[in-house]
Amino acid sequence: xxxxxxxxxxxxxxxxxxxxxxxxxxxxxxxxxxxxxxxxxxxxxxxxxxxxxxxxxxxxxxxxxxxxxxxxxxxxxxxxxxxxxxxxxxxxxxxxxxxxxxxxxxxxxxxxxxxxxxxxxxxxxxxxxxxxxxxxxxxxxxxxxxxxxxxxxxxxxxxxxxxxxxxxxxxxxxxxxxxxxxxxxxxxxxxxxxxxxxxxxxxxxxxxxxxxxxxxxxxxxxxxxxxxxxxxxxxxxxxxxxxxxxxxxxxxxxxxxxxxxxxxxxxxxxxxxxxxxxxxxxxxxxxxxxxxxxxxxxxxxxxxxxxxxxxxxxxxxxxxxxxxxxxxxxxxxxxxxxxxxxxxxxxxxxxxxxxxx
Amino acid sequence: xxxxxxxxxxxxxxxxxxxxxxxxxxxxxxxxxxxxxxxxxxxxxxxxxxxxxxxxxxxxxxxxxxxxxxxxxxxxxxxxxxxxxxxxxxxxxxxxxxxxxxxxxxxxxxxxxxxxxxxxxxxxxxxxxxxxxxxxxxxxxxxxxxxxxxxxxxxxxxxxxxxxxxxxxxxxxxxxxxxxxxxxxxxxxxxxxxxxxxxxxxxxxxxxxxxxxxxxxxxxxxxxxxxxxxxxxxxxxxxxxxxxxxxxxxxxxxxxxxxxxxxxxxxxxxxxxxxxxxxxxxxxxxxxxxxxxxxxxxxxxxxxxxxxxxxxxxxxxxxxxxxxxxxxxxxxxxxxxxxxxxxxxxxxxxxxxxxxxxxxxxxxxxxxxxxxxxxxxxxxxxxxxxxxxxxxxxxxxxxxxxxxxxxxxxxxxxxxxxxxxxxxxxxxxxxxxxxxxxxxxxxxxxxxxxxxxxxxxxxxxxxxxxxxxxxxxxxxx
Numbered sequence: 014x015x016x017x018x019x020x021x022x023x024x025x026x027x028x029x030x031x032x033x034x035x036x037x038x039x040x041x042x043x044x045x046x047x048x049x050x051x052x053x054x055x056x057x058x059x060x061x062x063x064x065x066x067x068x069x070x071x072x073x074x075x076x077x078x079x080x081x082x083x084x085x086x087x088x089x090x091x092x093x094x095x096x097x098x099x100x101x102x103x104x105x106x107x108x109x110x111x112x113x114x115x116x117x118x119x120x121x122x123x124x125x126x127x128x129x130x131x132x133x134x135x136x137x138x139x140x141x142x143x144x145x146x147x148x149x150x151x152x153x154x155x156x157x158x159x160x161x162x163x164x165x166x167x168x169x170x171x172x173x174x175x176x177x178x179x180x181x182x183x184x185x186x187x188x189x190x191x192x193x194x195x196x197x198x199x200x201x202x203x204x205x206x207x208x209x210x211x212x213x214x215x216x217x218x219x220x221x222x223x224x225x226x227x228x229x230x231x232x233x234x235x236x237x238x239x240x241x242x243x244x245x246x247x248x249x250x251x252x253x254x255x256x257x258x259x260x261x262x263x264x265x266x267x268x269x270x271x272x273x274x275x276x277x278x279x280x281x282x283x284x285x286x287x288x289x290x291x292x293x294x295x296x297x298x299x300x301x302x303x304x305x306x307x308x309x310x311x312x313x314x315x316x317x318x319x320x321x322x323x324x325x326x327x328x329x330x331x332x333x334x335x336x337x338x339x340x341x342x343x344x345x346x347x348x349x350x351x352x353x354x355x356x357x358x359x360x361x362x363x364x365x366x367x368x369x370x
Numbered sequence: 371x372x373x374x375x376x377x378x379x380x381x382x383x384x385x386x387x388x389x390x391x392x393x394x395x396x397x398x399x400x401x402x403x404x405x406x407x408x409x410x411x412x413x414x415x416x417x418x419x420x421x422x423x424x425x426x427x428x429x430x431x432x433x434x435x436x437x438x439x440x441x442x443x444x445x446x447x448x449x450x451x452x453x454x455x456x457x458x459x460x461x462x463x464x465x466x467x468x469x470x471x472x473x474x475x476x477x478x479x480x481x482x483x484x485x486x487x488x489x490x491x492x493x494x495x496x497x498x499x500x501x502x503x504x505x506x507x508x509x510x511x512x513x514x515x516x517x518x519x520x521x522x523x524x525x526x527x528x529x530x531x532x533x534x535x536x537x538x539x540x541x542x543x544x545x546x547x548x549x550x551x552x553x554x555x556x557x558x559x560x561x562x563x564x565x566x567x568x569x570x571x572x573x574x575x576x577x578x579x580x581x582x583x584x585x586x587x588x589x590x591x592x593x594x595x596x597x598x599x600x601x602x603x604x605x606x607x608x609x610x611x612x613x614x615x616x617x618x619x620x621x622x623x624x625x626x627x628x629x630x631x632x633x634x635x636x637x638x639x640x641x642x643x644x645x646x647x648x649x650x651x652x653x654x655x656x657x658x659x660x661x662x663x664x665x666x667x668x669x670x671x672x673x674x675x676x677x678x679x680x681x682x683x684x685x686x687x688x689x690x691x692x693x694x695x696x697x698x699x700x701x702x703x704x705x706x707x708x709x710x711x712x713x714x715x716x717x718x719x720x721x722x723x724x725x726x727x728x729x730x731x732x733x734x735x736x737x738x739x740x741x742x743x744x745x746x747x748x749x750x751x752x753x754x755x756x757x758x759x760x761x762x763x764x765x766x767x768x769x770x771x772x773x774x775x776x777x778x779x780x781x782x783x784x785x786x787x788x789x790x791x792x793x794x795x796x797x798x799x800x801x802x803x804x805x806x807x808x809x810x811x812x813x814x815x816x817x818x819x820x821x822x823x824x825x826x827x828x829x830x831x832x833x834x835x836x837x838x839x840x841x842x843x844x845x846x847x
Contacts, residue, residue, distance in 0.1 A: 017813065120784040121671045129781055136788050143799055150798035150812035271677030279787055286791045 016149035016214035018223070023156035024148070025064060026227035029203045030235045031159060031284045034257040036111050036337075037200050038242045042250035044341070045193025048185030049250075052193030053239055056201045057232030059353060063204030065225040066356040068216070076212035078302035084362045091303035097208065098299035100351045102322065104202045105292035107340060109133075109326050110333045112289050119258045119278065127330060134323040136286060141294040141315030146213045148291070155284045162280030163234060167241060169261035169274050174244030198345035199337070202292075203228065205352035209295035209302075257281055293318050373454040378473040381456075382408050385469070388460040401432040408471045410459075415466035420447070420483040425470060436474035445470075449482025461539070488513055494596035494618070496761055501638040503599040511541055511615035517598040518545060518613070522605070526550070529613075532563055540571040541615040545601075550608050552839045555803045559610050559623060574614040574621050581612075581623055583802045588766055591802040593622035593629050600634045608840030624805035624838060627797065628822050630762040631655075636825060644825040651759045652823060658756030659767055662699055663774035663786050665749050669695040671782035687743040696779030698742050702750045703775065705732055707768070710754070809837040 033053075041049035073080060077097070081090035113130045121129070183190070242260050246253045253259050261267075261274035297314045304310065329336055374381045382396060389410070398408045407429060409421065424447040434440045438452035449467075453459055454477040459469045466484035491513065493499075494506035507514045515529055526548045533539045542563060546556055559581070566580045574594070582591040593609070595601050596618055601611050604622045612621040631651045636644035668675035669684070676684060691698055709728045716724055736742045757767055770793070777785040800807040810818035818835045820826040832846040 019814065116784045120782055122673055125671070125782070129784060132781060132785060132788050136791055139792065140795060143795065147795070147799045150806065150808070151795060153812040153814045154794055154798065154808070269677060271680065272674050275672075275675055279783065282784070283787050283791055283794075286788060 014144065014146045014149070016146050016210065018214070018217045018220055020149035020152045021068075021210075021214055021220070022223055022227045023152040025203070025224050026231045027156035027159040028152055028284060028288050029206075029228065030163075030231035031281055031288050032108055033200050033235045034163075034238060034281065035115050035255055035285075037197060038239045038256045039251055039254050040337070041193050041197055041239070042243060042246075044196035046185040046189040047243070047248070047250065048183060048189045049193060049239060049243060050179065050182055050236055051190050052197055053236050054232075055190070055194055056197055057229060057236070059349070060201045060203055061225040061228045061232070063353040063356055064207065064228045065221045066353075066360060067204045067207040067211075068221040068224040070208070070211055070356060070359055071214060071216040071220065074212065074215065076302055077208045077299065080211065080359055080362050094299045094303040097205075097351065097355070098296040098303070100347065101205065101209075101292045101296040101299065102318065104199070104205065104348065104351070105289065105296070105322065106325060106329070107199045107337060108289050108292070109322060110329060110336065112285060113326060113330075114333060115255055115258070115282075115285075119255055120282075127327065130326075131323060133286065133289075134319040137290040137293045137322070138315045138319035140287070140290045141297040141318060142312045143294075145210060145294055145298045148210075148287075148294070149214075151287055155287055158280045159284045162277045162284065163238065163257075165277030166257050166261050166274060166281070167238060169264040169267075169277075170241050170245065173260070173263040174241045175247070176240060176244045178244050178247045179240050195345050196341045198348040199340050202348050202352040204356055205348075206291050206295055208356065209298040293322060372456045374456060374459070374471070374475055374478050376474050376476075378406055378408060378471055378475070381471050381475070381478070382410065384456055385410050385459060385463075385471070388456060389463055394463060397426075399426055399429075401429055403431070403433040405432055405436065406473045409468045410463055410471065411468035412463050412466055415485050416468055417483045417485040421468055421481070424483060425468070425481055436472060436476075438475060438477040438479050441470065441472060442479045445479070445481060447481050447483060451480050452477040453480050454478070464539070486510060486512065491517070497595070497597050497600070497634070499597075499633070499635045499638075502634050503597070505598055506596045507598060507601075507613075507618040507620055509616050509618055511543070511613060514598070514613045514618075514620070515543060515545075518602060518605075518611075521598065521602040522547070527605075530560070532560070534563055534566050534568070534577070535571040536567065536569050538570040538572075542571075542577070543613040545605060545611040545613060547605050547608075550606065550834070550840050550842055551610050552608065552841060555624065555839070556610055558803055559612070571614065572616065574612065574617040574619045577612060577614060577621060581621070581802075584800060587800065588769060589797065589800055589807065590627075590630075590763065590766060591625055591800065591807065593625040594619050594762065595622065596620070597634060603634070603637070604629075606834075606845065608834050608838040624803040625807070626805065626809055626835075626837065627807050628810070630760055631823060632821075632825075637828075641825045641827045645823070648823045648825065654756035654759030655763065655767060658753045658759070659771045659774055660786065661753050661756070662703065662749050662771060663778035664783065665745070666696050666699050666775060667778040667783040667786060670779065675783075684743075684745050687745055690740045691743050692740070693742075694779075695746075696775070698746050699750070699775060699779075702742055702746050703772065706750050706754050804839070805837055810835070 038049065041052055045052050070080065078090045078094045081093050085093060112133070116130050117124055238257065242253070242256055243250050245260055245263065258278050261277070262272065264274065267274065294315075297311065297318055300314055301311060372384065386394070386396070393413045394410065395413050396408055396410050398406065400406050409425065411421065425445055428444055428446045429441070432441070432444055434444065442450045442452055453462065459478050459480065462480045463469055467480050467482050470479040470481060488510040489508055491505050491508055493504040497506070505517060507517065518529070519527065528546055528548050530544045531541050532544070534542045544556065544559055544563070562581055566577075568576070571577065578592040579585045584591065593604065595604070601620045601622065605611050609622045609624065614621070631648050633647075636647065664675070673681060688695065693701065709724070709732075713721060713724055733747055737744050737747060753771060757764055757771070760767070774786055774789060777789050797808050798806070798812045806813060809815055810822050815836050817833060818837050820830055821835070829846070833843045834840045834845050836843065
């Protein structure tokens with residue numbers, strides 16, 4: 014089973030954006046002094062470039078570890094793969110904490126016990142035990158769900174938004190822009206998610222361009238949503254932590270129909286469950302490439318990884334804002350290092366020699 | 371393997387030794403010229419009238435040689451063959467075909483005078499069509515194959531029979547259209563049938579276990595139908611069908627989940643109507659599985675999901691209920707399942723009484739006694755009706771509904787979402803005979819979407835489904 018070009022493009026356009034719709038708008042509003050669109054655009058442009066590079070790597074039709082092995086040998090490649098797997102686990106931590114906060118606040122009237130979030134790790138263990146290529150078919154299902162979910166939310170929200178509040182864009186100046194950019198790095202590592210998929214899809218003509226453009230199309234949807242979000246909440250956007258769950262509640266029909274917007278929120282939450290499990294599965298895949306695919310190893314590794322992340326999320330349950338600020342301040346460079354620099358550095362690796370005629 | 375001997379008595383005894391059952395009878399007679407014959411037959415399944423007419427009367431003045439070929443020519447039965455092996459002869463007797471032995475024989479003659487017990491061809495109760503053919507398969511294998519053969523007047527229709535079941539030796543026919551069904555899938559079906567080691571096959575449903583790639587899965591992996599028109603339509607798409615002797619339910623592989631949202635009538639009504647009803651079936655199924663679960667999750671964890679006026683109505687009706695919402699819903703669901711089970715098995719004349727007991731005593735009285743609330747009854751009733759919109763998936767969906775209810779009662783809406791994610795992943799990773807279960811949606815197969823939940827006009831369905839990998843894709847010029 015190989016991932017098709019269409020499935021990959023569905024992921025970039027319709028699944029990757031979902032992780033940027035919860036805390037990111039409020040976080041950007043805070044860090045970028047309410048001038049949140051330009052930092053978002055900058056991240057999308059940078060990450061689209063990284064996606065372009067990561068997809069170019071697929072031309073070699075080799076896995077991530079095989080590509081590394083050309084330059085560093087089998088042992089070196091295995092070590093680097095494990096290092097990359099650790100990065101993916103680190104990168105998944107904030108989205109998992111964010112999702113936990115989202116689940117506890119949006120799906121329950123009163124703050125429930127932490128245990129309600131624990132079944133998610135059963136799910137990740139199950140997902141990670143499956144071949145990574147099975148995601149392709151999942152994306153086929155998720156893409157329309159995401160489109161319906163986001164379109165529903167936007168239709169219900171857009172009438173309440175005052176787009177005049179977004180202008181003049183760029184008013185916060187260079188410092189606002191830079192603060193905004195540095196605070197949002199932890200949300201942008203989608204190119205890194207593509208690296209474990211190398212070898213599981215075929216490079217077709219123009220895939221890199223198509224991928225980057227689809228990623229930008231998803232980014233356009235996120236930027237539009239962020240504009241709608243800011244247009245609704247304006248100065249209080251900083252306090253609206255759960256982006257797409259709060260914008261639609263001012264729709265006039267809600268009073269009569271109840272929170273029908275929850276149907277769309279549920280759809281996006283479903284897409285998010287898969288999106289947030291990707292880093293974990295990518296990490297398991299990298300470790301499998303490093304250690305070799307033994308009979309029960311995928312299941313064992315997926316259980317270990319999921320249990321480890323459950324423990325980490327439990328330990329950091331109350332320290333989410335500290336972690337978020339700390340990563341934004343001290344460790345933000347790790348994200349572009351692995352998601353932008355690594356694909357760029359890997360481009361010259363293992364280049365096939367031109368065969369003599 | 372022993373063969374028949376020239377000595378009639380010795381052969382008869384050897385055959386009786388192989389078939390010691392009391393209902394295996396022998397009948398000896400002598401022709402006018404003094405040649406001795408003996409018929410060995412299974413009493414309950416042999417047509418003795420035909421045997422007398424086509425064998426005994428025909429041989430009454432036999433004066434030819436004691437050779438099986440010669441004797442067979444004298445018989446007036448259209449189905450005869452010669453067989454020297456005793457074991458094969460024993461098998462034929464057990465199939466209902468009498469074996470004719472005679473003095474000095476080189477082989478015995480097998481005569482096809484099997485007694486056929488059939489019921490009349492009728493419309494299957496599970497697949498009623500307002501428009502379109504109303505014939506249904508019955509238990510008789512030959513009738514079923516004739517229903518299929520009648521619809522395909524081409525030599526490309528292959529009906530290849532084999533025996534499955536060490537003791538039942540049930541006849542199973544693999545039906546396909548040569549050049550339309552993919553050869554690899556046909557071979558795989560035959561291989562799987564050959565590998566079955568079981569004593570007894572009472573019904574085609576037994577075979578589904580052996581044909582499934584995940585035999586213990588909740589998810590169905592083999593298509594079923596009771597209607598020959600549907601069966602033939604599936605063969606024409608490139609599927610492989612299986613008819614099992616004694617079963618009115620035919621099997622088809624590869625199976626796609628979407629098949630159960632399509633009905634034969636969809637092809638006899640305008641495309642827009644077919645599309646509407648297919649979407650309606652999907653909606654009904656989603657409602658059937660999720661409505662009770664979301665109702666419970668909303669009551670227990672997220673009251674905001676209800677509009678305020680509905681919330682007031684619900685809170686008024688559940689105020690005095692002694693059970694928790696999830697327990698209340700589980701009880702109502704349990705009652706529905708019991709009523710459902712009882713109504714299927716109960717004699718028809720008791721059905722009316724059961725309806726009265728179910729609707730009035732259990733429903734009305736339970737609400738007025740304050741055991742259960744009216745909304746719970748309405749929700750379960752709606753869910754119960756929704757389940758029957760897709761009758762072929764009832765076994766699966768009723769289990770899923772219960773599972774969702776339990777998850778909703780313990781984890782709430784997020785549990786429902788995670789369970790849905792599990793189901794999606796499980797479904798998309800299920801394949802049988804190399805065909806993804808959820809195609810043409812995952813993976814998306816653009817051309818096959820024309821006959822999925824959305825149905826195009828017949829003129830647009832020029833090609834067979836790509837998912838089925840038919841070597842000849844064009845079906846409409």
